[in-house]
Amino acid sequence: MSSFKIQKAVDLGPQFVDNPHRMVGQDGAFSIPLGNRKSLWFFGDTLIGSRVPGSSLWYISGIAVGAEDMSGKGTIDKMLNNTGLILPDQDASDGLKNFKYIQNSDGSLKTLLPLLENEDPNEIRVWCQHGVKIGDKLYLSFVKVRMIPQSQVVGTNEKGEVFPVNFDVIGSGLAVGSDKTWEFKRIFYNGSDILWKKHEPHFGSAIFPVHSERKLYLYGTHQGEDQIQKCCLARVDFDQIEQLDKYEYLVSEKPEWSPKIEDSIVLFTDAPSEVSISYNQHLGAYLAVHSWRTTSRIVGHIAPALWGHWSPATDLWEAQVNNGKHLPYPRLIYAGKEHPELAAENGKTILLTYIEFEEYYPHLVRITFN
Numbered sequence: 001m002s003s004f005k006i007q008k009a010v011d012l013g014p015q016f017v018d019n020p021h022r023m024v025g026q027d028g029a030f031s032i033p034l035g036n037r038k039s040l041w042f043f044g045d046t047l048i049g050s051r052v053p054g055s056s057l058w059y060i061s062g063i064a065v066g067a068e069d070m071s072g073k074g075t076i077d078k079m080l081n082n083t084g085l086i087l088p089d090q091d092a093s094d095g096l097k098n099f100k101y102i103q104n105s106d107g108s109l110k111t112l113l114p115l116l117e118n119e120d121p122n123e124i125r126v127w128c129q130h131g132v133k134i135g136d137k138l139y140l141s142f143v144k145v146r147m148i149p150q151s152q153v154v155g156t157n158e159k160g161e162v163f164p165v166n167f168d169v170i171g172s173g174l175a176v177g178s179d180k181t182w183e184f185k186r187i188f189y190n191g192s193d194i195l196w197k198k199h200e201p202h203f204g205s206a207i208f209p210v211h212s213e214r215k216l217y218l219y220g221t222h223q224g225e226d227q228i229q230k231c232c233l234a235r236v237d238f239d240q241i242e243q244l245d246k247y248e249y250l251v252s253e254k255p256e257w258s259p260k261i262e263d264s265i266v267l268f269t270d271a272p273s274e275v276s277i278s279y280n281q282h283l284g285a286y287l288a289v290h291s292w293r294t295t296s297r298i299v300g301h302i303a304p305a306l307w308g309h310w311s312p313a314t315d316l317w318e319a320q321v322n323n324g325k326h327l328p329y330p331r332l333i334y335a336g337k338e339h340p341e342l343a344a345e346n347g348k349t350i351l352l353t354y355i356e357f358e359e360y361y362p363h364l365v366r367i368t369f370n
Contacts, residue, residue, distance in 0.1 A: 004283055004302060008368040009317055012095045014361035015353070016085070021101055021109055024051050024076075025360035026083065028128040029353045030274070031339040032140075034179050035133065037089040039341050041099070042128040042140060046109060047360075048078040056164070056327065057360055064164035064329075067147035069121040080111045081121075082128045082142070084182075092342045092351050095364060102182050113142055113175050113184055123147055129172060129204040129273075132216060134238050138179045141204025141218075142186075143273060144170040144194060163329050169273075170194060172202035172220065176242065189244040196220060200261055201232040203247075206277040206288075206337075208306060214238045217306050218247075219288075221271050229293070231271045232264040233307055255307045268301050268310045277306070278340035280347035282369060287347075289316065291336035291354060296321070298336035298354055298365075317365050321356055332357040 016023070028044035051057060052075055058065050060074035070079040085101045102110045113126050129141035145167040153162045171194035177184030186193040196203050203220030210217065218234045233250040235257065240246035248257035249264040271290040280287040285302040292299045292313060299313035319333050335355040342351040348369050353362040 003311060004300070004314060005370045006316065006367060007370045008366075010366040011320070012092075012364040012366055014359055015096045015364050016099065017361055019101065022048050022050065022077070023101070023109065024049055025057060026362075027335055027355040027360060028082070028274070029335065029355070029362035030128055030130045030337070031087070031341060032131040032133065032138075033341050034086075034138070039087050039089070039339075040131065040138075040179065041085050041087050041362075042112070042131060043083045043085075043362075044081070044127040045125065046080040046083040047076050048080070048109065049074075049076040051075065057358060058164035059328070064150050064162075066150040066165065067122060067167075071121075078108075080109060081115065081125045082111060082113050083109045084112050089341055091344075092339075092364070093344070093349075093366060110182060112177075112182060113140060113186070116186075124170075125167070129202070130207045130276075131204075132207045132209050133179065134209065134216075134241070136178065137176055138184075139207075139241060140175045140177070140184060141172060141207065142175060143172045143202055143204075146170055161329050163332065169198055169202065171197045171200070172204050174204060174241070187242050195244050196261075201230070201234075201264060202273060203232075203234045205231075205273055206275045208277050209238075210306075216241060217277075219267075219275055219277055221273055221275065228269050229271050229273075230266040231268050231275060231288075231290075233267060234261075234264075250307050253308045255305070267308055268313070270299075270313065272334055274335045274337055276337035276340070278338055278343075278347075280340075280343070280350070282345065282347040287338065287350075289336060289338040289352060291334050294332055294334050296331075296333050298352055300338075316367055317352060317354075319354055319356060319363070321359075327358065335362075 026046040131140040148166040175184040201220030203218040206219040275290040296319040
């Protein structure tokens, strides 16, 4: 199959809004199967506190929040770089109703990958990517960023508007831990927790285990000099995940692999840092889902194999923003991805999420294919 068509699409709205933790917003929302019919949902910046009705989440007294940690500012009590919840497999046709956040012993939300002692929360953040459970080990991928002060930001469009939060990607890495203790340690190589650097693909955006081969396939994106985001592919044996020098990178669709990351080929373009990969039985193909750049479009590609050849992008959904707010910055929609563990009818119906920056909750969409 080289193409697919949408029979029906249903907007299920923002998820996890009704929670007992005063959590008023979070992004990311990568889902990682844990076995026993449950998944870890892994989030990025998570805000605890309250919202001011009619006001932007990202401006306090009319001033952009900028680079600094939002903890204790305005109506936000705490900002956590990343958090998670456990979601049992469920009928998601009307939204996600049964979930439990991972908590500290005092009942507060737990940061799964906390900052290190030498990482200033006003400068550095560690945000979620995908992950995978192999045996008793749970691997979480992350991207580390350096926040940019507003005084150093220039206009992003013809109106001279700037986003209220800006950052520069340092690179991506992996942490290893357990879904019993929820304690994780970053994997270091040659003294650094950045396994894939700024100008390299940030592998771990999507991770697909092939148990028959005992190999992991890791997808990663990076922005080239032409400002176009490009998605590439790496692989590694299950028992060598923590050894960066054992990774191979796809250099042709035959497929051929090389230890030289600089020879990586591009699978598809215009995928920001978040993407999902699944095998869809209904389509009889692998399915990649991502936001098209940082626009309202969520698109999909299909391929007969994990390495391709990937079809051109087909529109799956276009986000409709109706919060009525006039924003002092360009509208930002991102983080489109599928959650394959929630699919129904062998993948005829799939569930997607995306983030609109003002709404700032995972927004769920149900897609049914022809």
